[in-house]
Amino acid sequence: FLLRMMHNGVRSVTEIERETNTSVLAKVPESPDSKLNHKFIKTRKTHVQSDPSDPVSEAIRSILTAIDFSFSSNKEHQVIMVTGIMPGVGKSFVSTNLAATFAMVGKKTLYIDADMRKATCRFTKIGLADVLMGKVAFENAKITSTNLPNLDILESGKFKMAAFELLRGDMLKKLLDELRPNYDAIIIDTPPTNMVTDAYMICPLIDFALLVLHYGRHSMEMIKESR
Numbered sequence: 001f002l003l004r005m006m007h008n009g010v011r012s013v014t015e016i017e018r019e020t021n022t023s024v025l026a027k028v029p030e031s032p033d034s035k036l037n038h039k040f041i042k043t044r045k046t047h048v049q050s051d052p053s054d055p056v057s058e059a060i061r062s063i064l065t066a067i068d069f070s071f072s073s074n075k076e077h078q079v080i081m082v083t084g085i086m087p088g089v090g091k092s093f094v095s096t097n098l099a100a101t102f103a104m105v106g107k108k109t110l111y112i113d114a115d116m117r118k119a120t121c122r123f124t125k126i127g128l129a130d131v132l133m134g135k136v137a138f139e140n141a142k143i144t145s146t147n148l149p150n151l152d153i154l155e156s157g158k159f160k161m162a163a164f165e166l167l168r169g170d171m172l173k174k175l176l177d178e179l180r181p182n183y184d185a186i187i188i189d190t191p192p193t194n195m196v197t198d199a200y201m202i203c204p205l206i207d208f209a210l211l212v213l214h215y216g217r218h219s220m221e222m223i224k225e226s227r
Contacts, residue, residue: 008219009214009215009216009217009218009219010213010216010218010219010220010223011215011216013027015220016213016220016223019220019223019224020223020224020227022227023066023070025062025063025066025067025210026059026060026062026063026066027059028056028059028060028063028090028094029055029056029059030090030215045147046096046097046099046100047060047093047097048060048061048097048100048101048104049100049104049147049148056097057097060094060097060098060101061101063094063098063101063210064098064101064102064105067080067208070208076207077207077208078180078183078184078185078186078207079176079180079186079188079205079206079207079208080098080185080186080187080188080206080207080208080209080210081188081190081199081202081203081206081208081209081210082094082095082098082187082188082189082190082209082210082212083189083190083191083192083193083199083209083210083211083212084192084193084211084212084213084214085192085193085194085211085213085218085222085223085226086192086194086195086214086217086218087192087195088214089192089212089213089214089217090212090214091189091192091212092115092189094210094212095111095187095188095189095210096111096189098187098210099111099151099185099187100148100151102150102151102184102185102187103148103149103150103151104148104150106150107150107184107185108150108182108183108184108185109150109151109152109183109184109185109186109187110142110151110152110153110154110179110183110185110186110187111151111152111153111154111187111189112128112154112186112187112188112189113127113128113153113154113155113156113189114128114156114167114188114189114190114191114198114202115156115189115190115191115198116128116129116156116157116163116166116191116198117163117191117195117196125157125158126140126141126155126157126158127141127154127155127156127157127158128141128154128155128156128157129156129157129158129163129166130157130158131154131157131171131175132166132167132169132171132172132175133166133171134171138154138175138178138179141154141155141157142154143155152183163191163196163198164196164197164198164201167198167201167202168201172202172205173205176205188202188206190202193211193226194222194226211223211226211227
């Protein structure tokens with residue numbers, strides 16, 4: 001009772017859908033891997049690959065199914081942004097595993113780590129920032145040596161400019177326009193919405209946005225404002 005009084009966050013899916021007029025696509029059980037994604041950073045192998053029958057993996061697959069069913073008649077949700085309201089809610093865990101799930105069903109998939117301040121991917125020294133600054137071509141920056149043949153990764157890279165300056169121009173739009181014909185799905189992991197403006201700047205360029213919430217940690221006002 002005391003814990004509930006101290007952490008008065010939303011716990012009801014029905015309440016979220018009623019108050020925001022938005023569908024909750026899935027409820028993902030919390031996993032030890034969802035905190036810092038250590039396993040993915042170390043082995044490039046996601047939870048859905050290492051434990052496909054786990055309830056967490058089933059929930060991730062249900063997100064993909066929900067996205068498929070939400071296709072409109074004239075627009076496919078090809079570029080998908082995954083964000084959260086605050087750090088530590090599991091958005092990077094969801095985005096990396098969702099990208100792997102797309103790849104596992106045969107879709108050519110690109111995972112872009114656009115959370116340049118707190119990147120999930122740290123395999124090489126080049127990535128999105130270097131491409132946006134024109135230092136390196138996308139083909140030379142992407143990682144293809146993953147555990148899934150259909151999955152490519154574009155890390156955040158190291159940047160000397162502020163992330164705001166990199167995302168403010170037209171370079172990201174041009175990059176996504178170039179990538180769309182080459183991939184079936186592009187998953188973009190962005191910083192939390194209440195920390196910086198990066199997610200808001202990326203949002204106009206994408207087809208579909210996923211907002212990851214943590215059970216009992218967000219007020220309805222926070223959810224509505226972020227949405």
